[in-house]
Amino acid sequence: MSDIAIKVEELGKQYRLGEIGTGTLAHDLNRWFAKLRGKEDPFAKVGEVNDRTSKGSSDYVWSLRDVSFEVKKGEVLGIVGRNGAGKSTLLKILSKVTSPTTGRIKVDGRIASLLEVGTGFHPELTGRENIFLNGAILGMTKTEIRSKFDEIVDFSGVERYIDTPVKRYSSGMYVRLAFAVSAFLEPEILIVDEVLAVGDAEFQKKCLGRMQDVSRNDGRTILFVSHNMAAISNLCTSCVFMRNGMLHNAGPTEQIIEEYISFGRQNAGEIAGSDIVYANKCPQAYFSNISILVGGEITSSIDIKKDVQVRLEYVVTVDDSLIYPSIHLLDNVGTVIFATFNGPSATVNVDENFGKPLKKGKYVSVLTIPGNFLNEKAYSISAFLVPLDVTQTSVVENALSFVVTDTGEMRKEFGGDWIGLLRPKMSWMTAKLN
Numbered sequence: 001m002s003d004i005a006i007k008v009e010e011l012g013k014q015y016r017l018g019e020i021g022t023g024t025l026a027h028d029l030n031r032w033f034a035k036l037r038g039k040e041d042p043f044a045k046v047g048e049v050n051d052r053t054s055k056g057s058s059d060y061v062w063s064l065r066d067v068s069f070e071v072k073k074g075e076v077l078g079i080v081g082r083n084g085a086g087k088s089t090l091l092k093i094l095s096k097v098t099s100p101t102t103g104r105i106k107v108d109g110r111i112a113s114l115l116e117v118g119t120g121f122h123p124e125l126t127g128r129e130n131i132f133l134n135g136a137i138l139g140m141t142k143t144e145i146r147s148k149f150d151e152i153v154d155f156s157g158v159e160r161y162i163d164t165p166v167k168r169y170s171s172g173m174y175v176r177l178a179f180a181v182s183a184f185l186e187p188e189i190l191i192v193d194e195v196l197a198v199g200d201a202e203f204q205k206k207c208l209g210r211m212q213d214v215s216r217n218d219g220r221t222i223l224f225v226s227h228n229m230a231a232i233s234n235l236c237t238s239c240v241f242m243r244n245g246m247l248h249n250a251g252p253t254e255q256i257i258e259e260y261i262s263f264g265r266q267n268a269g270e271i272a273g274s275d276i277v278y279a280n281k282c283p284q285a286y287f288s289n290i291s292i293l294v295g296g297e298i299t300s301s302i303d304i305k306k307d308v309q310v311r312l313e314y315v316v317t318v319d320d321s322l323i324y325p326s327i328h329l330l331d332n333v334g335t336v337i338f339a340t341f342n343g344p345s346a347t348v349n350v351d352e353n354f355g356k357p358l359k360k361g362k363y364v365s366v367l368t369i370p371g372n373f374l375n376e377k378a379y380s381i382s383a384f385l386v387p388l389d390v391t392q393t394s395v396v397e398n399a400l401s402f403v404v405t406d407t408g409e410m411r412k413e414f415g416g417d418w419i420g421l422l423r424p425k426m427s428w429m430t431a432k433l434n
Contacts, residue, residue, distance in 0.1 A: 003072055003073055004070050004071070004072060004073070004106075004108065005071050005072060005073045005074075005075070005107070005108055005109055005188065005189055005221040006070065006071040006094065006105065006106070006107055006108075006189065006221070006223075007070050007071075007105070007106040008067055008068055008069050008070070008094075008103070008105050009068050009103050009104050009105070009106075010066050010067070010068055010102060010103040010104075011064055011066075011067040011068070011090070011093065011100050011102070011103035011104075011105065012062060012064050012065050012066060012067070012100060012101050012102035012103050013062070013063045013064040013086075013089050013093060013098070013100055013101050013245075014060055014061070014062050014063070014101040014102075015060070015061050015063055062245050063086050063089045063245050064086045064089055064090060064093070064100075064245045064246075065245050065246050066103075066246060066247075067086075067090065067103070067242075067245075067246065067247045068103075068247065069240055069247060069250055071221055071223065072221075073108070073109075073188075073219065073221055074215060074219040074220065074221060075215075075221055075222075075237055075238065076211070076212075076215045076221075076222045076224060076235055076236045076237050076238075077221075077222070077223050077224070077236060077237075077238055077239065077240065078224050078225075078226070078232040078235070078236030078238070078239040078240070078253060078256070079091075079223060079224065079225045079239070079240050079242060080225075080226075080227075080229075080232060080239055080240070080241055080242070080256065080257070080260045081241060081242035081243055081248075081260070082243070085242035085243055085244065085245065086242050086244075086245040086246075087193075087225045087242050088115065088193055088225070089245075090242070091113070091115055091191050091193055091223065091225060092115065093105065094107070094111065094113075094191060094223070095111060095113035095115060095191055096111075097113075097115070107189065108188075109187070109188025109189045109221070110138070110139055110187045110188050110189065111187055111188075111189045111190075111191060112138050112182040112185065112187035112189070112190050112191070113182070113191040114178055114179055114182045114190070114191065114192045114193065115191070115193045120133070120134050120137050120178075121133075121134065121166050121174070121177075121178065122166075123165065123166055123167035124165055124167060125165065125166065126162065126163045126164060126165055126166065127153075127156075127158060127161060127162040127163070127164065127166055127169070127177055128162050128163055130166055130177070130181075131145065131149060131152055131153075131177070131181055132145050134178075134181045134182075134185075135181065135185050138181075138182075138185050138187060140185050144185070144186075145185070148184045148185060148186075151184050152177075152180045152181055152184045152185075153180075155180045155183070155184065155206065155210070156173075156176040156177045156179075156180035157176055157203070158173050158176055158177055161173065172203070176203055179192075179207055183207075183210050183211070183214065186218070186220075187220070188220055188221065189220065189221045189222075189223070190211070190214070190220060190221070190222045190223070191222075191223045192211070192222065192223070192224050192225065193225045204231070208231060208234060208235055211224070211235055212234075212235060215235075222235075224236060229257050229260070229261070229405050229406055229407050230376075230406045230407065232253060232257060233253060233254070233257060233407050236253045237253065238250070238251065238252060238253060238256075239251065239252075239253045239256035239257065240256070241256050241259060241260055254407075257407050258303070258407075261301050261302070261303050261405050261407070269291060269292040269293070269298045269299045269300040269400060269402060270289070270290070270291040270292070270298045270400070271289070271290050271291070271399055271400055272288065272289040272290070272291075273288065273289075276290065276396055276399070277396065278394060278395060278396055279395040279396070279397050280392075280393060280394065280395040281394050281395075282323075282385050282386075282387055282392050282393060282394035283317070283318070283392060284316065284317060284318045284321040284323065284387050284392070285314050285315060285316045285317060285318075285321060285323045285385045285387070285394060286314060286315055286317070286385070286394060287312065287313065287314050287383060287385065287394065287396060288313045288314060288315055288362065289311070289312075289313035290310075290311070290312055290313070290381075290383050290396065290399045290400060291310075291311045291313075291400070292308060292309070292310055292311075292381075292400055292402050293308075293309040293311055294306045294307070294308060294309070299402070300400070300401065300402040300403065301402065301403055301405065302374075302402055302403065302404045302405065303371075303405060303407060304371065304372065304374070304376060304404050304405060304406045304407065304423075305371045305372055305407070306371045307368055307369065307370055307371045308368070308369040308371075308374070308402070309366055309367065309368050309369075310327055310366070310367045310369070310381060311364065311365075311366050312325045312327070312364065312365045312366075312367075312383055312385075313362065313363070313364045314362075314363055314364075314365075314385055315361070315362050315363075316358045316359070316360055316361060316362075316363060317360060318360065319357075319359050319360050320357040320358070320359070321357065321358055321387065322356075322357055322358070322387060322388050323358055323363075323385050323386070323387055324385070324386040324387075325365040325383075325384070325385060325386075326339065326340050326383075326384040326385075326386055327339070327340050327367060327381045327382065327383050327384065328340075328381065328382040328384075329369075329379060329380075329381055330379065330380050330381070330382065330398070331377055331378075331379055331421060332377055332378040332379070332380075335421065337374075337379070337421055337422065340367060372423070372424060372425035373422060373423070373424050373425075374404045374422060374423065375404065375418055375420055375421060375422055375423040376404055376405060376406040376418060376423070377403075377404060378401060378402075378403045378404075379401065379402055379403075379404065380398045380399075380400065380401040380402075381398075381399055381400050381401075382395070382396060382397045382398060382399060383395075383396045383399045384396075406418075
């Protein structure tokens with residue numbers, strides 16, 4: 001295990017819902033008796049996978065199940081997955097915050113964890129005192145902490161408040177100081193959960209730079225959990241993809257990011273038939289299907305560089321009806337980014353049927369939103385079928401939603417939010433005037 005920093009073998013963590021501890025006294029006695037006889041935990045074989053989207057019938061849930069992987073020394077491993085996939089549970093077991101139900105872990109080196117804002121900090125103590133306290137918890141001597149103290153304070157950017165009790169710190173100041181302590185006290189293994197989201201863009205950039213530095217130059221191992229694919233792409237050499245408490249896949253960062261973004265294309269990004277709810281309905285036409293597609297596949301998770309197609313299928317019920325399909329694209333706070341409606345006076349149309357009376361029957365209209373146009377946000381679409389009498393327009397508000405995710409290719413040096421409602425990829429031309 002000389003070149004392996006962490007080895008996880010068939011790791012599992014089981015919880016009993018609605019109970020404190022392991023459950024009833026009878027269950028505890030059964031477990032103790034089985035352990036005394038050298039037998040397996042009798043409740044280790046029961047329970048359901050951790051699928052938060054469905055209602056279960058068992059009191060036992062596997063937050064993690066049969067997870068196995070290795071992390072080499074000096075490797076930066078990204079851990080991705082939806083909320084509830086088991087990422088934080090995995091990190092808490094690795095950090096010895098909680099113990100596993102099954103399996104085992106081999107660790108070669110000292111671990112420092114940054115799982116939650118201010119973990120290990122005492123609110124009544126000052127920033128200075130907490131640096132020494134946290135350093136001692138991590139196993140550092142007072143001499144080691146003193147030698148790194150100035151660097152920690154300078155990196156955190158809270159020098160003015162270093163002798164102020166941390167209970168008066170903002171969440172951003174908390175995470176700055178907490179990360180600085182973990183990053184500069186030289187553990188062999190650094191575990192970082194989604195805490196960098198609290199910091200501002202400047203601090204996120206500093207943190208990513210520091211993690212790159214300690215990995216490449218000092219040869220330390222980092223486990224990094226984030227929903228920010230730009231940060232994962234920029235920092236990690238390999239990734240694991242967690243799903244429902246199990247290891248779905250592991251491999252090179254680019255491959256896993258692509259799989260994570262495109263996951264769930266089977267059932268998401270589409271609404272049809274009776275599931276379509278109208279705020280107003282046109283007597284001449286109605287929707288039969290509304291869907292979002294990337295590369296011909298239905299999805300609600302979009303790679304920022306890919307074209308997005310909005311497909312409207314509708315039925316015209318009255319001959320010679322003038323029907324104009326349209327959508328509104330809204331951001332996550334309900335701001336209309338754009339509206340596509342083109343009325344009878346539209347001068348640019350590539351669709352020969354657009355603006356002409358339609359016979360009874362089924363029709364489909366497809367709108368393409370180009371890649372590298374939308375920002376990294378959550379969006380929704382409202383769909384419309386507009387007749388000549390606009391008061392009779394078919395309206396489906398917030399028909400579908402989707403998320404645009406940045407893989408990091410456009411902005412290698414920055415992992416924070418990008419300003420603006422849109423984010424088109426444009427070209428500049430520069431010429432010398434004289």
